[in-house]
Amino acid sequence: xxxxxxxxxxxxxxxxxxxxxxxxxxxxxxxxxxxxxxxxxxxxxxxxxxxxxxxxxxxxxxxxxxxxxxxxxxxxxxxxxxxxxxxxxxxxxxxxxxxxxxxxxxxxxxxxxxxxxxxxxxxxxxxxxxxxxxxxxxxxxxxxxxxxxxxxxxxxxxxxxxxxxxxxxxxxxxxxxxxxxxxxxxxxxxxxxxxxxxxxxxxxxxxxxxxxxxxxxxxxxxxxxxxxxxxxxxxxxxxxxxxxxxxxxxxxxxxxxxxxxxxxxxxxxxxxxxxxxxxxxxxxxxxxxxxxxxxxxxxxxxxxxxxxxxxxxxxxxxxxxxxxxxxxxxxxxxxxxxxxxxxxxxxxx
Ligand code: DOR
Ligand code: ZN
Numbered sequence: 001x002x003x004x005x006x007x008x009x010x011x012x013x014x015x016x017x018x019x020x021x022x023x024x025x026x027x028x029x030x031x032x033x034x035x036x037x038x039x040x041x042x043x044x045x046x047x048x049x050x051x052x053x054x055x056x057x058x059x060x061x062x063x064x065x066x067x068x069x070x071x072x073x074x075x076x077x078x079x080x081x082x083x084x085x086x087x088x089x090x091x092x093x094x095x096x097x098x099x100x101x102x103x104x105x106x107x108x109x110x111x112x113x114x115x116x117x118x119x120x121x122x123x124x125x126x127x128x129x130x131x132x133x134x135x136x137x138x139x140x141x142x143x144x145x146x147x148x149x150x151x152x153x154x155x156x157x158x159x160x161x162x163x164x165x166x167x168x169x170x171x172x173x174x175x176x177x178x179x180x181x182x183x184x185x186x187x188x189x190x191x192x193x194x195x196x197x198x199x200x201x202x203x204x205x206x207x208x209x210x211x212x213x214x215x216x217x218x219x220x221x222x223x224x225x226x227x228x229x230x231x232x233x234x235x236x237x238x239x240x241x242x243x244x245x246x247x248x249x250x251x252x253x254x255x256x257x258x259x260x261x262x263x264x265x266x267x268x269x270x271x272x273x274x275x276x277x278x279x280x281x282x283x284x285x286x287x288x289x290x291x292x293x294x295x296x297x298x299x300x301x302x303x304x305x306x307x308x309x310x311x312x313x314x315x316x317x318x319x320x321x322x323x324x325x326x327x328x329x330x331x332x333x334x335x336x337x338x339x340x341x342x343x344x345x346x347x348x349x
Pocket of ligand 1: 016042107108109137218219220221254255268269270
C-alpha cells in the first residue's frame with residue numbers, strides 16, 4: 001500500500017478569492033498547496049477590463065505569504081458589452097489567462113453576466129482567433145427549468161452550439177456535475193475540457209437535503225443524484241488517457257462566512273481551498289487510482305492551458321487527519337469543506 005504520494009505541484013484551475021480582507025485571509029490557503037490558480041472575476045463590481053484585472057492581480061500577489069511562490073492567473077468577466085479589443089490586448093500582455101462567461105443571474109455576483117449568449121458570439125470569434133480560453137458556468141437560469149436540470153439544459157441549448165460554431169475555441173466547462181456533461185466533454189474535440197470540484201466527487205444531493213438542510217454542502221451547480229457523482233469519479237480517475245486528460249482539478253473554492261451560509265437565504269459556495277488536495281486524493285485512493293492523481297492535479301490543466309507544468313513537487317501522506325469544524329476569517333468564522341470530519345490523507349508540503 002502506498003503511504004506517501006509525491007507529485008508535481010498542482011494548480012487550481014477554478015476558484016474564488018473575493019477581495020479585501022477576505023481575499024487576504026483565504027489566499028494563503030491556496031498558495032500553500034497550489035502553484036497557480038485561475039481566479040474567478042465575479043467581484044462587485046466584476047473584473048471586466050484588463051486594467052481591473054491587473055490591479056486585482058497585484059492585490060492578490062501582495063496577499064501571498066513571504067517565501068511562498070504562487071501566481072494568480074486572471075480571468076475577464078464577460079458581459080453583453082465586453083470590449084473584445086481590451087480582452088485581446090489583456091491576453092496578449094499576459095494579464096488575462098481566460099475569460100469567464102456567467103449566464104446572467106446564474107450564481108453569486110453574476111447579475112452582470114451574459115443575457116444573450118449568441119449576442120456575444122463576436123467576442124467568442126475574437127477569442128477563437130486569439131486562442132483565448134473560454135471558461136463557462138454552464139447553467140440555464142430560466143425559472144421553468146428545474147435546478148437539477150440546469151446544466152444538462154445548458155449543453156443542449158447553448159454549449160453544443162458554441163462548440164460547433166467555434167471549433168477552434170478552447171472551452172473549459174467549469175465545475176461539471178452531471179453524466180451529461182461528462183459525455184459531452186468526452187465526445188468533444190481536444191479543445192473541450194472540464195474542471196471537477198472535490199465536493200461533486202464526494203457528495204450527491206442527499207448530502208444537501210437529507211437529515212435537515214445542510215447549507216455547507218450547497219453550491220452551484222448543486223450536487224446531483226448518485227449516478228452523476230459516479231460518472232464524475234469515473235471520468236476524473238479514468239484509466240484511458242484519452243478520456244482522463246480532458247478533466248482536471250478546479251476546486252471552485254468559494255468563501256462565504258458561516259453566518260452567510262447558515263442564513264434564511266444561504267449563499268452558494270463551498271470553501272474547498274484549505275484541504276483541497278487531501279479531499280481529492282481521498283477520491284483517487286478510494287478509486288484505486290493514486291497513480292492517476294498527478295495527471296488530474298498537475299498535468300492536464302497546464303497542457304490544456306498551454307502553460308508549463310510546475311517543476312517543484314508536493315507530498316501527501318496517508319495518516320488520519322481531523323479537519324477543523326471552522327476556521328477564523330475576518331474576525332468571524334468560515335466552515336471549510338470536510339469541516340469536522342476525519343480525512344485519511346494529509347498535505348505535507
Ligand atoms: O457555489 C458557487 N459559488 N458557485 C458559483 O458558481 C459561484 C460561487 C461564488 O462565487 O460564491
Ligand atoms: Zn466558481
